[in-house]
Each structure stands twice: as structure tokens, then as C-alpha cells.
Amino acid sequence: MVQKIQPVERCDCEVIHEDTVNRVREKMPLEETLYDLAELFKVFGDSTRIKILWALDEAEMCVCDIAVLLKMTQSAISHQLRLLKQAALVKSRREGKIVFYSLEDEHVKQIFDQGLIHISENKE
Amino acid sequence: MVQKIQPVERCDCEVIHEDTVNRVREKMPLEETLYDLAELFKVFGDSTRIKILWALDEAEMCVCDIAVLLKMTQSAISHQLRLLKQAALVKSRREGKIVFYSLEDEHVKQIFDQGLIHISENKE
């Protein structure tokens, strides 16, 4: 969602001082980097895509096999694979009629693992 | 988004066999786990929340300071902090009128780092 920049009055609570705010602001990564990071995690933020990535971590698969595996339509899977490819999380190769998808690199698994650790430590 | 389960006809492409699909399906984590994982990453998938988390990694801060830092309204920040707290990514403590927020644990930083590695290797 596009967010408007909102003028903000400084509040009176002098918890961290003006210069501390400035220090934190200076240490923050570029706006663009933080945006890209959010865009990346947004891709992970859907259970269909999570399932596809998980499946591809097990085996290289074609579109229709993923559709069968996840009990979803070919179209839905294809749309999601496009997003995953744009995010450089999966790659594809064509062999005749069939297009094979696989993970682009090892980061996916590592990001998953960090997430799983967090979940396992916070389940109720 | 709630997704209907769609009946799918097995396609003719015998890329991975029926039993391979079954093997992959058996090795997949529980539906619930994958859903929780997606929910977690969804929280990371917004640049406002990414910025808040990044700021809190630098220093414990109160709501209004975060609002000043990010040049956003107190209300918007407060809403997002609620989501972050529900996801067990931040914790809060009250000191009089002021509520301090800080990171819940070290996972946040580690998940960020994995994401940044991926981004840095795939920027155009």
C-alpha cells in the first residue's frame, strides 16, 4: 500500500532524545533496501507460495504436478510461480511441452528455518 | 485469503510419478505449520513494520518516538505494533504514561539478515 508521508509533531515524552532519534535514523538502511526487504517477505507471506517453495525444495517439479500436489488449479499455480520467479526464488527450464521449476538458491531453506525456529518457540 | 480446495485432474505429464507426489506430500510439514509460517512472513511483508523492527533493534523506544522517527501518525504506529506483538516479534513494558517497545528476541535480526543476503545477490 502506498503511504503518504505525514507531518508529525514531536511529542513531549523525552524518552530518547532528539539526537538519539537522529542517530537511529542515520543507522537505518536505505529506504529502498527496507522496501525491497518487505517486498521479499511479502512473497513468503502466502501459504500457497510457501507450499510451492517447500515442494520444490524436495524435488524439481512441473506446473501440473505442483497443481496435483497442492490440489489447486494449474492457473493459480502458474500465477504464483510467476511471482516467485520475479522474486528470484525459483527458476525454470523448459523441456518440450513441460516447464520444470526448482529453487533458485539455498536462501529459501535458510529463511524458512529461521521462521520455523521463531514459530516453534512461540506456539501456544 | 481463504482458498477453496479445487478438485484437480491428474495431467498426463509423467514427470514425477504418482508415488513421488505422494512422497513429497508426506514429507511436507503440517498444513497448519505452513500456514503459521506464511502468517509470520506476512508480518515482515510491510515496510512500515520492517522499519519499526529495525528501529527497535537499535534501541528500545516509545510509540511517539517511533512515530517521529518514521514520520507517521501515532495511530498508524500503534496499530502496527499490535500486529507485531501478536506475532511475538516485539514486547512492551509500561512506565507511567509511556509504553516502551523492544524486540522480543534475536530471530528478527537473523531473519532480516537472510533476506538481505538474498536481496544483495539478486539486485539488478
Next chain:
DNA sequence: ATAACATATGAATAGTTGTTCATATGTTCA
């Protein structure tokens, strides 16, 4: 060329989400 198959894609739609606005809750101090 034509049929059959695998995949991709545009449009439409229903469901979701981030921000704003108004207001409520909780705390301190006079």
C-alpha cells in the same frame, strides 16, 4: 496443418490490509 497437451496471462471479483479519523482508555499532576 491440425489436434492434443502444458503452460501463461488478462480481466474480473471477492477477500484482505494499511492508514486515517474520531474517540476511548490509562496515567500523572495540579
Next chain:
DNA sequence: TGAACATATGAACAACTATTCATATGTTAT
């Protein structure tokens, strides 16, 4: 108690997104 301040929250709205449906593109075999 009442005023001032910090934060929380519900409702509303605009923007976004995942799936579906229909159809297009690309490939193979006859």
C-alpha cells in the same frame, strides 16, 4: 476531580491480492 498527555482501538475507505474463468501461446506428434 479535572486537565493534559501517551497510547489503544473501532469504523471506514482506498489500495492491494489470490483465485477463477476464458483464452492465448508454445510444443509435439500425426
